[in-house]
Amino acid sequence: MSVTDLLAAQAQTFLALHPPAQILVLVAAALIGGLARGFSGFGGALIFVPLAGAVAGPQVASPLLLVIDFIMTLGLLPDAWRRANRREVGTMLIGALAGVPAGTALLAFAPQLGLRWGISLIVFALLAFLISGWRYRGQPKPALSIATGVMAGLFGGVAQLSGPPVVAYWLGGAIDRLTVRANLVVYFALSSVISGTSYVAAGLLRLDTLMLAAVVGPGYGLGIAIGARLFGLASETTFRRICYTLIASAGIVSLPALDGLLH
Numbered sequence: 407m408s409v410t411d412l413l414a415a416q417a418q419t420f421l422a423l424h425p426p427a428q429i430l431v432l433v434a435a436a437l438i439g440g441l442a443r444g445f446s447g448f449g450g451a452l453i454f455v456p457l458a459g460a461v462a463g464p465q466v467a468s469p470l471l472l473v474i475d476f477i478m479t480l481g482l483l484p485d486a487w488r489r490a491n492r493r494e495v496g497t498m499l500i501g502a503l504a505g506v507p508a509g510t511a512l513l514a515f516a517p518q519l520g521l522r523w524g525i526s527l528i529v530f531a532l533l534a535f536l537i538s539g540w541r542y543r544g545q546p547k548p549a550l551s552i553a554t555g556v557m558a559g560l561f562g563g564v565a566q567l568s569g570p571p572v573v574a575y576w577l578g579g580a581i582d583r584l585t586v587r588a589n590l591v592v593y594f595a596l597s598s599v600i601s602g603t604s605y606v607a608a609g610l611l612r613l614d615t616l617m618l619a620a621v622v623g624p625g626y627g628l629g630i631a632i633g634a635r636l637f638g639l640a641s642e643t644t645f646r647r648i649c650y651t652l653i654a655s656a657g658i659v660s661l662p663a664l665d666g667l668l669h
Contacts, residue, residue: 444633509563541578
């Protein structure tokens with residue numbers, strides 16, 4: 407079989423797994439998620455994962471976002487590595503080493519319908535948590551850092567939703583903002599490596615996922631670029647409200663009880 411025949415066969419297999427209509431919805435979800443992340447700094451996963459999971463399944467949505475987000479933020483890592491408190495990041499990653507495999511096991515083996523309902527509950531719970539504005543105000547402590555890493559790893563393994571627990575733990579404490587930002591970049595990059603390894607071992611990260619990321623990823627990148635340009639045109643409070651509305655809308659539309667809206 408020639409190279410052309412192999413490529414054609416691979417393309418046919420890819421389109422059989424991911425029809426054009428599904429890909430269009432995934433690109434739209436990535437664009438909206440990227441917009442939220444670009445203009446508010448959060449919310450990308452909370453929007454993309456439930457929407458993408460509704461049309462392609464959580465077992466596709468989570469690994470897909472992992473690949474896309476890792477690639478999009480990789481350029482931030484060298485500077486962040488120099489600025490970060492690497493000991494504190496490493497402490498939290500100890501927890502992630504336990505949480506990520508547990509979340510991955512749920513993603514790989516839980517019934518899809520139950521998984522989608524579970525992800526929806528996590529999305530709404532995290533949205534309420536974000537709206538509350540709660541932050542941990544004390545100094546980081548090893549036991550708390552590990553516990554936060556376990557929770558973030560669990561949410562990250564099952565649905566790439568590790569951000570809110572980590573941000574709430576570090577952002578309100580005594581660490582200066584530049585160090586917090588660097589810590590977050592380094593933590594998410596290294597936890598993505600843990601998630602990627604775990605997904606590969608569970609058979610969730612496959613060649614078709616990488617191909618899909620190449621198609622859907624530009625939509626996410628475009629959303630981030632547009633969102634970043636929009637930032638500053640209105641108050642931070644306004645953008646946060648917009649982002650909360652987008653997350654709530656994505657969560658509602660993607661509820662299994664409303665199947666058909668995205669199909």
